[in-house]
Amino acid sequence: MSDAGAARPATDWPLFEVFIRSRSGLEHKHVGSLHAADARMAIEHARDVYTRRQEGVSIWVMRSADIIASDPAEADSLFEPARDKVYRHPTFYAIPDEVKNL
Amino acid sequence: MSAAAEVPAGGDAALEAARLRYVLRLADTSLVLGQRLGEWVGHAPALEEDLGLANLALDLIGQARLLLGYAAELEGRGRDEDALAFLRDAPQFLNLTLAEQPNGDFADTIVRQWLIDAWQLEIYTGLSGSADGRLAAIAAKSLKETRYHYRFSGGWLTRLGDGTDESHARTQRALESLWRFTEELFAPDEVDERMSAAGIAPPLAEAGARWRERIAADLRRATLPCPARQPHPWHGKRGVHTEYLGHLLAEMQHLQRTYPGARW
Amino acid sequence: MYTQALDSQGREPVAAPAAEAAASAAFQARIDAEEKVEPKDWMPQAYRQTLIRQISQHAHSEIVGMLPEGNWITRAPTLRRKAVLIAKVQDEGGHGMYLYSAAETLGISRAQMVEQLLSGAAKYSSIFNYPTLTWADVGAIGWLVDGAAIMNQIPICRCSYGPYARAMVRICKEESFHQRQGFEIMLTLAQGSEAQRVMAQDALNRWWWPSIMMFGPPDADSKHTTQSMRWKIKRFSNDELRQKFIDITVPQAQFLELTIPDPQLRWDEAAQHFRIGPIDWSEFQAVLQGNGPCNRERLEARRAAHRAGEWVREAAAAHAAKQPRREGNQT
Numbered sequence: 024m025s026d027a028g029a030a031r032p033a034t035d036w037p038l039f040e041v042f043i044r045s046r047s048g049l050e051h052k053h054v055g056s057l058h059a060a061d062a063r064m065a066i067e068h069a070r071d072v073y074t075r076r077q078e079g080v081s082i083w084v085m086r087s088a089d090i091i092a093s094d095p096a097e098a099d100s101l102f103e104p105a106r107d108k109v110y111r112h113p114t115f116y117a118i119p120d121e122v123k124n125l
Numbered sequence: 126m127s128a129a130a131e132v133p134a135g136g137d138a139a140l141e142a143a144r145l146r147y148v149l150r151l152a153d154t155s156l157v158l159g160q161r162l163g164e165w166v167g168h169a170p171a172l173e174e175d176l177g178l179a180n181l182a183l184d185l186i187g188q189a190r191l192l193l194g195y196a197a198e199l200e201g202r203g204r205d206e207d208a209l210a211f212l213r214d215a216p217q218f219l220n221l222t223l224a225e226q227p228n229g230d231f232a233d234t235i236v237r238q239w240l241i242d243a244w245q246l247e248i249y250t251g252l253s254g255s256a257d258g259r260l261a262a263i264a265a266k267s268l269k270e271t272r273y274h275y276r277f278s279g280g281w282l283t284r285l286g287d288g289t290d291e292s293h294a295r296t297q298r299a300l301e302s303l304w305r306f307t308e309e310l311f312a313p314d315e316v317d318e319r320m321s322a323a324g325i326a327p328p329l330a331e332a333g334a335r336w337r338e339r340i341a342a343d344l345r346r347a348t349l350p351c352p353a354r355q356p357h358p359w360h361g362k363r364g365v366h367t368e369y370l371g372h373l374l375a376e377m378q379h380l381q382r383t384y385p386g387a388r389w
Numbered sequence: 390m391y392t393q394a395l396d397s398q399g400r401e402p403v404a405a406p407a408a409e410a411a412a413s414a415a416f417q418a419r420i421d422a423e424e425k426v427e428p429k430d431w432m433p434q435a436y437r438q439t440l441i442r443q444i445s446q447h448a449h450s451e452i453v454g455m456l457p458e459g460n461w462i463t464r465a466p467t468l469r470r471k472a473v474l475i476a477k478v479q480d481e482g483g484h485g486m487y488l489y490s491a492a493e494t495l496g497i498s499r500a501q502m503v504e505q506l507l508s509g510a511a512k513y514s515s516i517f518n519y520p521t522l523t524w525a526d527v528g529a530i531g532w533l534v535d536g537a538a539i540m541n542q543i544p545i546c547r548c549s550y551g552p553y554a555r556a557m558v559r560i561c562k563e564e565s566f567h568q569r570q571g572f573e574i575m576l577t578l579a580q581g582s583e584a585q586r587v588m589a590q591d592a593l594n595r596w597w598w599p600s601i602m603m604f605g606p607p608d609a610d611s612k613h614t615t616q617s618m619r620w621k622i623k624r625f626s627n628d629e630l631r632q633k634f635i636d637i638t639v640p641q642a643q644f645l646e647l648t649i650p651d652p653q654l655r656w657d658e659a660a661q662h663f664r665i666g667p668i669d670w671s672e673f674q675a676v677l678q679g680n681g682p683c684n685r686e687r688l689e690a691r692r693a694a695h696r697a698g699e700w701v702r703e704a705a706a707a708h709a710a711k712q713p714r715r716e717g718n719q720t
Contacts, residue, residue, distance in 0.1 A: 035500050036171070036706060038493060055556070056490040057173060058499055060284070060705030061712065067277060068173040071180050072483050075476075076563075092429065160463060163471070166478050167459035168690065170698025172452065172486055179479040186472045193468070207467045231701045287711070288704025295700070380466040380524055387582050389466035389524075 037086055039065040043073055044081035051083050059084075143319040145199045146219060147326060148260070149209075150316075150362050151248070152192030153220035156210060157370070158241060159185030160377055161228055170231055177277060181238070184270040191263045211381035215370045222361035223306035225370045232285055232295040236303050239278035239343070244310045245271045247336050251327020260325065279343055286347025297349055308357035311336060316362075420621050425551040428494035436620055440550055441495050442511075443622060445502045448488035449513035451481045452506075453687050457521040458530060466524060470574070474527065477567050484560045491552040507692050515673060516603050518681030525578055525585075525592035531571015533593075533600040533638065539564050540634045541604065544624035572641065579645040593642065594650045601665065602673045604631035632662055639663045 036058040042051035054073050059065035065084040073079065093101055118125050162182035169175040193206035204212075223241060228234050249271055252264030285292040311333025313321070320326035344351045359367065380389070413433050419426070426432055455478050462478065465471035489499050505511035516534050521527060542564065546557045578589035605611065605627040617623035642649050653666030675681060 035498075036702065038499075054559075055487055056493060057486060058171070059173065060702075061709040063280060064173075064705065067177065067280070070273075071173070071176045072486050075180075075479070075483065094429070156468075163462040163475060166462055166475065166482075167455040168694040168697075170694070170701035172482055172489075174698075174701075175455070175482045176479055176486070179475050179482070183472055183475050183479070186468060186475070190468050190472070210468055211466070230697070284705045284708040285701070288708040289700065291700050292704030292707075376463050379464055384582065384584060387466075387585055388577060389470060389581075 036060045036064075037088065039069075039084045040087050040090060041065075041069040041073055042083040042085075043069070043079045045078045047080055051081065056087060140319055140323060141199065143316045144257070144325065145196060146316050147320050148192055148196045148199060150219040150221070152189050152196055152209075153218045154224045154241070155185045155192065156189035157218070157220040157224040157373065158238075159183075159189060160373060161224070161226075161234075161237075164228055165234065174231075178234075181274050181277065184267075184274065188263070188267045188270070191266075195259055195263065207381070211378045215366055215374055216364040218361075218366065218370060218374070219364055220361050220370075221306070222309055222359035222367055223303060225361065225366060225373060226303060226306065227369055229299065229302075230295060231281075232292070232299040233303070235278055235281045235285060236296060236299040238274070239282045240303065240307055240310075240340070242271060242275040242278050243336055243339050243343075246275055246339075247332040248327065251332055255326065256324035282343060282349075283347045286344070286349040293348065296347070300344075300349060301352060304352040305355045305357065306359060308355060309359055309362060312357065314362065417619070420549050420619075423621075424549075425554065426549050427551045435616075436622075437495055439617065439620070439622060440553065441492055441497050444488055444492040444495075444553055445497065445505065446512050446514075448485045448492060448502065449506045449511055450517065451485035451488065453513045453517045453691065455481050455485075456687055456690055457517055457519070457683075458527060460521050461524060461527050464524070465527075473570050477531070477570060480563050480567065484556075484563070487556040487559055488553075491550075491556045494552045503695065507688065507695055509679070509688065512677070514603060515676040515681065516599050517687060518676050518684045519595070519599055520683050522595075523588050523592060525575070525588040526596065528571050528574030528578060528589065529592040529596040531567050531569075532575050532641070533571070533596050534603070535564060535567040535571060536638060537600050537603045537634050539568060540630050540637075544630075545622075547621070547624060549621035575645055575647075579647055589645070590647050593647050597650050598668065598672070599676075601631060601635070601668060602670075604628075604634065606670065606673075607668075635663050635665060 037060075038056050039059055039062075040056050041054050043054050044051045057065065057068045057072055059068050062084060066082055069082045069084055070079070074082070159182045162178050162185065165178045166175060166182070169178055189210070190206050193209045197204045197206060197209055221241070221244075223237060226233070226237055245267070249264040249268040252260050253268060255261040255264065282296070285296040287293070311329045313329040317326065317329050321328040341351050359365070361367075361370075381387075412431055416426075416432060416436075426436075458474060458481075459478050462471060462474055465474050489502060492502060493499060502511070506513065516537075521530070539561065542557055542561050546554055546561055548554045548557070575589055575593075578585040580586075608614065608626045608628045611627055614623060614626060618626075639649060639654070651666045653664075655664050656662075657664045676684065679685075
């Protein structure tokens with residue numbers, strides 16, 4: 024029971040991000056967000072909103088506020104250096120056709 | 126699809142009459158409750174709850190269709206699920222009286238839902254082992270839905286009971302108002318007795334005891350007092366209803382009654 | 390679909406300092422290269438504001454749209470129709486949620502958007518201010534209104550803003566059952582009893598022109614389309630989409646053997662298009678201004694639901710606040 028003297032409880036439900044694994048063997052994919060008062064409700068809402076067409080075997084929810092994201096302004100320094108390291112890709116290497124299994 | 130009953134149908138007239146009534150009780154309870162939930166769509170406390178309640182309604186209508194389809198076969202008069210749903214009058218409906226109670230506010234709806242979900246949990250669990258193969262199959266499928274319904278309604282019972290002073294008061298009021306309809310849930314009559322004797326339905330007395338334990342635990346978690354048991358003058362299972370059912374059916378059946386014989 | 394606001398937008402920045410101008414140019418280059426804009430990317434204020442208005446109006450339309458159809462759930466004439474209608478309305482609620490979710494990535498909260506709708510500040514598609522008077526209206530809405538929606542929505546699957554485009558892809562996948570459901574109802578009625586055929590024709594008479602108006606004012610009167618097209622928020626003009634809808638739908642009405650309520654409807658052999666008579670834009674304006682048949686009722690219903698639900702939302706939040714914060718695990 025709430026204290027009589029406390030401030031009016033906020034009625035805003037926090038935002039949660041939803042991730043669904045649609046089939047065994049696949050990763051969880053971000054599908055959107057929803058509002059819920061608590062984690063249990065968030066799972067139920069995610070189930071009701073995002074798996075109506077059998078699109079799910081597993082649901083993850085997390086509070087949006089807990090997501091830590093890379094800064095798009097730093098995209099250059101975070102991702103650009105990998106662009107010129109083409110030797111990480113198999114197509115960089117020329118192997119004669121007669122050689123099998125490579 | 127004919128009834129794959131291990132208890133052979135057609136042998137014992139009294140048993141068959143009881144079986145039909147038993148199936149209709151299950152069917153009508155799901156139908157009437159589903160109809161009530163359909164009234165909420167677009168008016169729920171939050172958009173997410175609109176979807177949640179609609180989901181429950183869909184499951185219940187689905188159960189009603191399967192059960193009414195079976196009832197129509199048992200009846201053997203060439204009727205189908207729609208004829209049973211739209212052309213019977215209130216005295217022929219055999220739903221639990223609790224199911225037809227009005228939506229009221231969200232607390233009334235959640236309390237009604239939770240009480241019936243816990244009932245369905247017992248009944249469908251018991252029916253999963255029924256000597257009537259058709260009922261067993263329907264029950265097994267419905268049980269998965271009921272587990273989710275119970276999780277949903279039980280969760281809300283706790284949030285409302287142990288939320289704010291206002292939500293607690295409203296939920297308590299709802300509980301007091303609806304509790305008088307709960308005795309009917311597990312009070313066996315001759316139909317129930319025939320069904321459990323034939324291994325078709327779970328014995329009600331034991332199911333009732335388990336239900337009461339579960340209800341009491343849920344109420345404790347929701348910080349709500351458990352009302353005392355009350356005698357039950359209502360007999361929805363026997364076609365004797367409250368005034369609410371007539372209005373519900375008038376609305377539900379309007380089109381079929383106004384355009385007799387039309388295909389929709 | 391319910392994207393009549395595509396033609397309105399935020400104010401253009403008055404004078405952009407050099408850095409802003411450079412950023413805007415770079416932004417436009419990304420758009421031109423068909424790159425997607427994602428939530429934390431830099432974007433011009435006007436782009437952000439246009440999208441917020443656009444997406445939230447779209448979301449509001451889905452939510453309000455639950456009401457005219459929800460009106461017939463308890464009276465659906467068969468159990469199958471009842472189930473299908475509940476599923477459809479549930480989908481619409483879900484679409485509203487996907488869209489609110491997309492809008493929230495732009496910096497507006499659900500609570501703010503709901504407040505805008507309920508106060509009357511935000512708009513929603515005019516079509517939902519019409520009443521559903523018969524069961525045939527449910528069919529007409531599925532066939533015509535969802536049909537128009539699909540026409541509007543498919544191009545938006547390729548819009549430049551990532552979350553909006555992705556929400557639209559999801560929505561479009563779900564929307565096609567809606568239209569088929571509606572058409573199937575119309576077909577059953579049109580091939581049914583005389584009373585049912587009359588019911589279907591009556592619904593078509595009332596829903597045809599409002600559906601045509603869903604595509605918004607004629608291109609000549611749409612001042613802001615150019616900027617929205619340049620930003621790839623809007624991909625086809627109102628008139629283009631409207632014409633496409635007409636060309637697809639008229640043959641469907643012919644198949645139903647129902648008459649489109651337009652004595653001037655004709656086939657233009659040279660252009661290979663159906664041509665319609667004049668649209669009564671004064672009706673459209675009246676509905677947009679709040680004087681349609683159901684504007685008051687629709688908003689009042691949403692306000693009532695919101696008000697009545699206040700204690701519920703409070704209770705859930707209060708209950709959550711009482712729980713110890715769990716470390717992540719299964720629930």
